[in-house]
Amino acid sequence: MSTEITTADINVPGHVAVRRQIQPRRIELHVGVGLILAVVVACLVIPILDRTDPNALVALPLQPPSAEHPFGTDMVGRDVFIRVFTAGRLDIALAALGVLVPFISGTVIGTVVGASRRRLVDTVTMRLTDCVIAFPFVILVLVIVVIIGADTRIPLLPPGAASVLVAVWIVNWTTYARLARARTHVLRQEDFISAARLLGFSQARIVARHLLPSVWPTTATYAVADALVLVSLIAALPFLGAGIQPPTPEWGSIMYEGRGFLLQAWWISFTTAGVLLVLGTGVMLVVDALVSNPRRPRLP
Amino acid sequence: MLVVRTTFARALQIVIVGLFVTVGTNLLVRLVPGDPARAILGEKASPEVVRALRHELGLDQPVIQQIARSLGRLVQGDLGTSFGYRGQEVASLIGPGLGVTAGLAAVAIALSLVVGVPGGLWLALVRRTEADLIGRLGTTVLLALPSFMAALILLYFVSLKLGLAPAGGWAGSWPENARYVWLPALALTTYLGPLIARTVRQAALDAIGQPFVEAARARGVPRRRIVACHVLPNALLPVITLVGFNAGILVSGAVIVETVFAVPGLGSRLLQAMSTRDLPVMQGIALVTAVSIVLFNLLTDLLNIAVDPRIRRTH
Numbered sequence A: 001m002s003t004e005i006t007t008a009d010i011n012v013p014g015h016v017a018v019r020r021q022i023q024p025r026r027i028e029l030h031v032g033v034g035l036i037l038a039v040v041v042a043c044l045v046i047p048i049l050d051r052t053d054p055n056a057l058v059a060l061p062l063q064p065p066s067a068e069h070p071f072g073t074d075m076v077g078r079d080v081f082i083r084v085f086t087a088g089r090l091d092i093a094l095a096a097l098g099v100l101v102p103f104i105s106g107t108v109i110g111t112v113v114g115a116s117r118r119r120l121v122d123t124v125t126m127r128l129t130d131c132v133i134a135f136p137f138v139i140l141v142l143v144i145v146v147i148i149g150a151d152t153r154i155p156l157l158p159p160g161a162a163s164v165l166v167a168v169w170i171v172n173w174t175t176y177a178r179l180a181r182a183r184t185h186v187l188r189q190e191d192f193i194s195a196a197r198l199l200g201f202s203q204a205r206i207v208a209r210h211l212l213p214s215v216w217p218t219t220a221t222y223a224v225a226d227a228l229v230l231v232s233l234i235a236a237l238p239f240l241g242a243g244i245q246p247p248t249p250e251w252g253s254i255m256y257e258g259r260g261f262l263l264q265a266w267w268i269s270f271t272t273a274g275v276l277l278v279l280g281t282g283v284m285l286v287v288d289a290l291v292s293n294p295r296r297p298r299l300p
Numbered sequence B: 001m002l003v004v005r006t007t008f009a010r011a012l013q014i015v016i017v018g019l020f021v022t023v024g025t026n027l028l029v030r031l032v033p034g035d036p037a038r039a040i041l042g043e044k045a046s047p048e049v050v051r052a053l054r055h056e057l058g059l060d061q062p063v064i065q066q067i068a069r070s071l072g073r074l075v076q077g078d079l080g081t082s083f084g085y086r087g088q089e090v091a092s093l094i095g096p097g098l099g100v101t102a103g104l105a106a107v108a109i110a111l112s113l114v115v116g117v118p119g120g121l122w123l124a125l126v127r128r129t130e131a132d133l134i135g136r137l138g139t140t141v142l143l144a145l146p147s148f149m150a151a152l153i154l155l156y157f158v159s160l161k162l163g164l165a166p167a168g169g170w171a172g173s174w175p176e177n178a179r180y181v182w183l184p185a186l187a188l189t190t191y192l193g194p195l196i197a198r199t200v201r202q203a204a205l206d207a208i209g210q211p212f213v214e215a216a217r218a219r220g221v222p223r224r225r226i227v228a229c230h231v232l233p234n235a236l237l238p239v240i241t242l243v244g245f246n247a248g249i250l251v252s253g254a255v256i257v258e259t260v261f262a263v264p265g266l267g268s269r270l271l272q273a274m275s276t277r278d279l280p281v282m283q284g285i286a287l288v289t290a291v292s293i294v295l296f297n298l299l300t301d302l303l304n305i306a307v308d309p310r311i312r313r314t315h
Helices: A026-049 A080-115 A119-134 A137-148 A161-188 A191-198 A203-240 A251-259 A266-292 B002-031 B036-041 B047-056 B063-075 B090-125 B130-144 B147-161 B174-208 B211-218 B223-245 B247-261 B266-275 B279-307 B309-314
Strands: none
Touching: A026 A080, A026 A266, A080 A119, A080 A161, A080 A203, A080 A251, A080 A266, A119 A161, A119 B002, A119 B279, A137 A161, A137 A203, A137 B002, A137 B036, A137 B247, A137 B266, A137 B279, A161 A203, A191 A203, A203 A251, A203 A266, A203 B147, A203 B247, A203 B266, A251 A266, A251 B147, A266 B130, A266 B147, B002 B063, B002 B279, B036 B047, B090 B130, B090 B174, B090 B223, B090 B247, B090 B266, B090 B279, B130 B174, B147 B174, B147 B247, B174 B223, B174 B247, B211 B223, B223 B247, B223 B279, B247 B266, B247 B279, B266 B279, B279 B309
């Protein structure tokens, strides 16, 4: 009944309270990394090789896949193939940015809170994270997106990206903080931390040099799964009237636009979905491999 | 005693959720650089509308006073007034939607249990065979599939190609809704079902390795009875916590799937509120869903206490 989270019940898709006895899964890791790399490299290379403007009208609308346009054309005659892989750059970059900031801030906050001996700090942080976790992620993000407004911009990013990123940064550190805190509580019992205390090291030094190196592998595993959650979130937002504004190619908006043409042109939505699914399966396989064989922190 | 304490903890969480929404939005509104009312409404809004929103958000008052005012209203059960639908109470706007979304989520949970529990148990019983490998791979792919994509795929194949279900809509009353609800619910099942299957599989494998199963086998208890009476109850236990844990993700998925199937739930309300940047309605939806999820978590807590004697013993 406690609200503690341990590494065993990280809220990773497929891994709540799952503990494997089976030994490391090398194949899963390799296939997973391979699938992720395939999509990432395609997103990087294809827009360079084929310099067609993703917003250019290149052919008749709603043309089925052909040698010239492997994913067909959309309802106004843009090349879906180029759009999907150009969009991939944006989606993957946004997901990476969205994961990186909460990963760092959440891990640091959680470790500091976990190491702190003031109960009040701990209680307040935990109640706050409890509360954030009670909200459906998508709805909380949307509320923050509306408050921040669509006109706020971050340089280099298309309209609509800034509010989504900031919302994710505000919400997502909480899970990392909880995981880091739980891990810190385990580590606090270890001899090497007591030794550091006895040596008279400052709290800051213990956190930075002794705790964080053993805490971050735990939160990093979650970060991999979180990246997939974020890609899905960003792609889902156009369905709720938010997210990256068209005509900027983005996986969600391509699928959303294609939704109205499913019968005439399944390829608009489903080729995009296919690419996202390849990436997602890769991520899930890597998470499987990491969770079944969590990196043991090296103890001195 | 444990029941009282659990209920109290969840009640406290509801209070904190209410505080969080009120204080959080009020502070965030003021942290936004420039005129927040202008930021929310965009450049095209008329000055009168912006002024009205400034008043609605309490920007013409000190922040502490505004927070106190919103909290006072919240305590009285007043979620505020919609901005897009002038004069309409937020509570009356989102009430019907909440019922629809809750119904969809309930059907999705039921479907996931029907698919996931036998599926997971079967995977545990055929372990280390090709079927197990395919089953595991299948759950991995399904878990990687966002529910709105599952919804699009089901909409295309089941509804548009095969014509087995309406492409969207809602009947409005319960037995009739079944015709409309099963396809969106199935889309949500593609996430929760495999998750349950995996958990049941692992818990069943753990149970099969326990001495009491071996003892039962040694006593000559038939295999079928071992599975039904010794393995299954242990495999079901973690499912309660799992479903409670995933209530938030399920609601997140439900609101998106609703927009694909034009189901008039909270998702459709949210979509409307987004288009008019109707902050009070969105705030209301966030609050109502969070409180429902906490209440649902309370239910799973109590269920756990009821079915698992170990929890009662340790407290």
